[in-house]
Amino acid sequence: MTSVISLLLHAVLMLGAAPVLAAMQARVRARLHGRVGPPWLQSWRDGQRLFRKQPTSSGATSWLSAAAPLACVTVLAVAALLVPSFALGMATAPLADLVLLAGLLMTDRCALALAGYEAQTALGGVGASRVMLASAWAEPATFLVIMVTAALAGTSNLDAMGALLLDSQQGLRLPWLAAVVALAIVGRVMTADAAPTLGHDPVIPAYSGWRLAVMHYAGQLRTLVWFALLASLVPFGIAPAGSGLAAWAIGLLAWVSKIGVLGIAAALLECWAVMPGAGRAAALGLAALLAFVAAALLFASQGVA
């Protein structure tokens, strides 16, 4: 019973925190520039405004142009439900597999690329090819990280990994930290605002009305899912399975602070580090290398050939 209640609370938390995280990052960025920044409810107001408008699309689009935003947001919402936030042992705990999560994120990227092709402009195609190119580097890095963490924890289930980390001190081992850092780099590149080509957001330009609102929300969810994934791999403070409200409250506090730290760090990185196209590929390559080094360290230390 508690697992279902914690799942429901978790769903409300994740789906509601996505726009709040985006607003926080926007305000941090604005403060660094010397501006005040948008109000906290700006995403909500933008969504309301977009839902009022009638979407327009080129006459030659297919059913994909309506399906792609829905696919993105559905897949990301499922991923958000699976990643634990303030408590372990939710009703979806047996499904919270890292491989499944990687697959869900990959599906979201494919839907984004298809949306770019549906835009039927050259820039949409450029954006789609950029997403798939980044994915081609990110997938091997992600799976190397999964291999390292699964080998250390003995399972690829996020929930079980969290429980194991709470019990023992596995989290402080070097391969684990290297794997988490590699995943952080991958997540940073995949959620960074793509440098606009010729002044345009490459993938979203053809969307309008409610579809654009859904794509914006999917982008916010994507950032939150990556941050929550990183936070769950460093699960200090998370409430163990079957605990009560007090532990949940502590878990919530720990989760909010972890997400906050990650959000502020990402906003600072955006302001201080310029990352053109070539830099993104280099960063993803670095992440893959780091994950590979972590795997090598792990196998060397455990004597597995």
Next chain:
Amino acid sequence: MTPLDLIRAGQQQPMRPWPRYLLDAEGWRAMADALRSDPKPALIGLWAGTAHVHALFDADPSLADSPLAGPPLMVSAPVEAGLYAALSPARPAAALFERMVQDLWGHLAAHGSDARPLLDHGHWPVLQPLSARPVPNGAPPDGPQPPACGADRYYVSTGAASGALPGPLDLRVVVDGDAVSGLDCRFGYAHCGILALMRGKPLPAAARLVARIAADSTVAHSIAFAHAAEAALGVEVPARAQALRAITGALERSATHLADLAAALPSLPAARCALLQEELRRTMQAVFGHRFMMDCVLPGGMAADLPPAAADAILRTLARISSERSGLARGLGRVAASTIGVADSEGVDARLRRRLTGIQGSVGTVRQALASLPSGPVAASLPATGGEGLGVGHGPRGNVWHWLCLDAGCVTESFACDPAWLAWPSIDAACHGAPLSAMPLILRSFSPSVAGLEL
């Protein structure tokens, strides 16, 4: 014979302050051929009149800012049977001018490298509006016409309403895989027909039109137009007005350079540049009554004198700009680091640094001018006579040239040559081989004007 000798052999026409050389059609053709073998004379502009074609050359651009620099050479030739020898085989930058001449005056460039229309999309009510007998447009196309694409060329086009550039422009990047192989923009969306509007207008009305050609170089255009008008009428501008013109020109250059840097630099230095630019614009509003100092420079002098506390306000703002200079230089260093490996990274860095030194130079000019401001009137009266004049203004992106023919105080023929005409072919050359993701930075390092070209 060298092209300069051929030009100087022509008949001298009474243009002030430098003479205009009139060649016959054969002489123009010989000059066009001679230009192929002599790369030194640089083309500044090419335009036309109802029966003539005009070209403006810089005899030796390597001497540009030195005391040895010679006067610009303006050469004209009659157009016979609607044809004149094209300069574009010898000077590729002439291609845009020749397309514009074809659209506005109807004169065709024989053996030109590009015969496509530049400004005319087929929707004008009158074709060739500046020619002797404009033709009403009998067959406007039904809807927007997709531009003709060459076979085997792939374009990434932003469309005219993208908002990527300050001005409506269909920026079409020719790509070969991921590498850019050129730029093939579709101009004409911002064409206002200013040259046609200026015809027959008295000088004050024409000056108002000239100020509205390009907002961020309005002072440079106004100064160039005023110089041309004063040269044509033989009027001497009082010293105080000349000093105030130098001040307004330098302030405009600083503000536009800051705006260009704010667009090109990464986020933190860009935010500082944007704040400095805003402060400078507010100072200009307080002192001159307009954020861009539009309509402040008039033929004959200035519209108004400086108000009492103006010098202090200007110097305070300039002090703030100077104090931020080292932070901006560091931001430039970061841009340079991020573009290593991108084609033309030295060019991007050089252009951005030139803006920073330009800001420094302009700040120094204003301080010097304010310290030694002569007293006296700020405007001279203009006689309602005629004449022909050529004037230059130093704008943020290069020199602006204005050519003017006056008759009884009204404009008969004119042309405004913005540096954008030469900037767009340079961008085309600079982005060869660059990856597509580097295009925004290359474009922003040039910060080309759209309105200046479109007239």
